[in-house]
Amino acid sequence: MISSYTLIPSASFYTEAGDDSSTNTEVVTLTQRVNKLSRFRLTDTDLDLCQTIDTMLATREGAPISGLLGEVENHPILTLAKHFLSKKSRHIASAPALRSLQQRLTAVKLGIRRDDLMGHDGFQSFARTNYLHRYLLHHNHTLQIDSNTRDILILFKGTFQPWSEVRNRISLNSKGVLNGQYSQTGLIDNDRFTWKEFKPFKRENPALWNNHYIFEYCNWTHKTLQITDNHSWVRLRSANGDVYSVGEWPRDKGQRWSWIKFPLRLKKARLMSPDVSEFWRGVKVATLAFAITKNQFEEIKAQVEADKAAPRTFHMFRRNCTTYANKLAAIGGLRVQTTVDLSKILTPSSLRPFFSKMHDRLPQLIQKVSKLTTAIMLNFCAAIMGNHTGGNPTEELTGTKRPHLPSLKELTTIPHTDHPHGIVYQLTPKVGTWRTNQMIRLDAECEAIRQRLSVSDTTQEEREDLRSQFQELERERSDIPFRLPPDLQASAV
DSSP states (O other): OOOOOOSSOOOOSBSSOOOOHHHHHHHHHHHHHHHTOOSSOOOHHHHHHHHHHHHHHHTTTTOOBOSOHHHHHTOHHHHHHHHHHHHTGGGGGGOHHHHHHHHHHHHHHHTSOHHHHTTOTTHHHHHHHTTHHHHHHHTTOOOEEOTTTOOEEEEETTEEEEHHHHTTTSOBOTTSOBSSEEETTEEESOOSSOOSSOOOSEEOOGGGGTTOEEEEEEEEOOSSOOSSSOEEEEEEEOTTSEEEEEEEEETTTTOHHHHHHOTTSOEEEEEESSOGGGGOTTOOOEEEEEEEOHHHHHHHHHHHHHHHHSOEEEBTTTBSHHHHHHHHHHHTTBOOOOEEEHHHHHSOTTTHHHHHHHHHHSOHHHHHHHHHHHHHHHHHHHIIIIITSSOOTTSOTTSOOOOSOOSHHHHTSOOEEEOTHHIIIIIHHHHHHHHHHHHHHHHHHHHHHHHHHTOTTOOHHHHHHHHHHHHHHHHHHHHGGGOOOGGGBSSOO
């Protein structure tokens, strides 16, 4: 049976081997040495360092890995080995010592021994190219070794099967990437884009969220506001433990030339479930979770399936992944403002305070002229980058296309974009502060009731009433982590 992945798993990286301060000190010292290495030369000193790192990794070999994905990926010894190999990547093919280190690193991340990894045609390449260890970690799965044949057994459509058979039954593209996916039942044929029904991608213990229906607004972004490397997606949790995930992506995400040539053109979009960000390495995801009703839960699922069936468009600024997450959040009762002035994003973070102060000191007329000039310049630059080659991003591909600048008013308006930065660094802390204050208030009220119950002259009827009030406060207290401040609630939950 496949074991379930817990919402808050153990923070330990390895269950059989821990790390002490002396090891961490040695890792820091070795990391400093690796930082100074040349990428172009391979010396005897480099090979000695390779042997030292290999010996350190060997102490972790074969230990079952557990814990949060980001924590395991950022384990100091694994990070050191990856850093060293990236420095010497051009020499791996010609240096047996480097290949040996790479093989041991792969084995450690997969929770098996290097000897068990050897001799299996194509498995090492498959595991590295498809980041197999991330999916094993996420689903709390393991690889098994056949005691007789020493073949690697991997979960395939719900049962463990030898790799020697599985490799002929899976489909890889020209780059060795799996055309299907690794799911809670192991390797399957369907990818994350080929689906009609919005189904859960894993199952967890619903008691962790008090058996509520939960909407999770998931984001990863940088602390400094910037235009790239941001993403938003949605995670749903049912009262029985099913977990769903969906995010919107441009269809040509992997086609770099299309983005370099016309990054702002209107593109075809598609929904991914589960969103690949669920499995990304070391990404700290900021999650805003709150309870929704069963009706809202079902309405969101139905909306996702309807959106999947219809043609969709993607625009980097006006209709992106955050725009879609906002749409689903609104059904769940959360309506937030995520639009950001593009002039702020494009201004280097180190210069923003200077320009802000300078702008505030200018006369009103100069401020208006400056804003108008900025708007015209940004809109013309956007047109050059493809903004004029598609239809209005508020229309479906099947609708009537028209230029993005149909009027003088739009030309003189500074463009905006939906961006997750405000949710991560403003809204989420605000909600956290409100929840903390509510817990403090409820704790004080509970303590007041305890004090009144300790008084001997209260009647039996009064004591029963106080106990009833206390139980109600306890129930309210247990639900605070899943509630939103009243000013953010678009509808009652």
